[in-house]
Amino acid sequence: MRTQVAIVGGGPAGLLLSHLLHRQGIASVVLESRDRAYVEHRQRAGMLEQGTTDVLRESGVGERLDREGLVHHGLELRFGGASHRIPLTDLTGRTVTVYAQTEIVKDLVARRLADGGDVRFEAEVVEIDPIAPSVTFRHEGAVRTLECDYVAGCDGFHGVSRPAVPGLRTFEREYSFAWLGVLADVAPSTDELIYAGHERGFALHSLRSPKVSRLYLQVAPDEDLAAWPDERIWSELAARFATDDGWKLHEGPITDKAVTPMRSFVAEPMRHDRLFLAGDAAHIVPPTGAKGLNLAVSDVTILARALIERYELGSETLLDGYSATCLRRVWRAEHFSYWMTTLLHADPAADDFARRLQRSHLDYVGGSVAAKTSLAENYVGLPLE
Structure with missing residues (x-):
């Protein structure tokens, strides 16, 4: 041949x-x-x-x-009970899909x-x-x-x-945490991705289609899936996505779940x-x-x-x-x-000083146009050339 x-x-x-x-x-x-x-x-x-x-x-x-x-024109950072939108297209002229x-x-x-x-x-x-x-x-x-x-x-x-x-x-580099990812037959609770930093751990709300949601929770690398029945998953997601304005997470049948190391x-x-x-x-x-x-x-x-x-x-x-x-x-x-990853995940080994630095960085990204622009440029992808 x-x-x-x-x-x-x-x-x-x-x-x-x-x-x-x-x-x-x-x-x-x-x-x-x-x-x-x-x-x-x-x-x-x-x-x-x-x-x-x-x-x-x-x-x-x-x-x-x-x-x-x-097609997405922005994404949302969520921390401290508040939402901060990163307007990808406004800042870069580009989109993600x-x-x-x-x-x-x-x-x-x-x-x-x-x-x-x-x-x-x-x-x-x-x-x-x-x-x-x-x-x-x-x-x-x-x-x-x-x-x-x-x-x-x-x-x-x-x-x-x-x-x-x-x-x-x-x-x-190995990370001291993993993602528990689930597919759920439920309409997404958001129009744009939500990246949530929380003291209990990171969470991500993505979209697979208008009728299917993809969600992730930060867990330990050796996490046992048997310890995560559907009720616990939805409860933990709701806690990590919670905002002071009472935002609600849609729940539905979970069709797939898996733990992914990082x-x-x-x-x-x-x-x-x-x-x-x-x-x-x-x-x-x-x-x-x-x-x-x-x-x-x-x-x-x-x-x-x-x-x-x-x-x-x-x-x-x-x-x-x-x-x-x-x-x-x-x-x-x-x-x-x-x-x-380090901006949004809760490091199990971090001390109070490190956690305060992380929160300070999140506040800066949420409030600075320059920081948002840097995030947006990298997220939508730099030109191939």
Whole structure:
């Protein structure tokens, strides 16, 4: 077997890369270890930066996004019983859109298959050769080798691509808390996302659709889901979202719940010879800043441009700069996500001094146009260039 670009991982990063390359006549094969049903139905958040929605629309996979996505022009910070709106569009001229990652994957799978793309589910990659580029994988009971010009590792944090890069330098931070996330069949209690900082812990009210709400609670990393019946979840959410003006939280049947640990992680460089890392294979951010999916999209957009330059012009200038270009954006997103996380979460180890500093910072962000503008610029996403 041979192709131009072998793509390891059939999540949004790998599928989008394959789609972008196809539009320029560059052949690829996508190898995904899970089956199609798993890939299309695993629950992931979907807060899309302006740049991400632009890429999806311009590449021709934005029809359902435009029809079903929920465009947001602001968000709300809530602390001390009061609400503070961050007017994203007024401050930046840009928007964010709620559209679940699950739906993006469905759209991309459908497009790649309709275009005759080679997407192989239940294809377990067992070896990557980044120098004489090839990928060996197990599929339908046989072991095969896919030779290629380049390999794109888009297979997530636990994938096989990153271990194939020798001499990586890694940076990591573990957090002393996690998120208990729930899906509920109830109309959202808000038109815009609510980020709540409370002495009992952080809470987030997001929206999945006009009839489905996505909510999160800060909990311990080893929290037992059995200790969180629906009644306790709704009671705790109501306490953390409470305001002095009597705002009410809508309650309804909870259809899904899970505990997600939080970490920051970066691996450098994002390239070794003919192997390029993208998305969660190279970096992880805490979800507070809503950057994970958006970083993956920016990575593969930059990589697609570099590969197109290579095949159309014979130049490797953009390929040579890929890692440095991506990492500048990655570290900005890492800092913003860390900043949002430490600003809003209750640190179990914090003393009274640290808690007062945190509250002072929240007051400053809530009352300063300059601070709100900085938050807004980072939240809607800095320009890809």
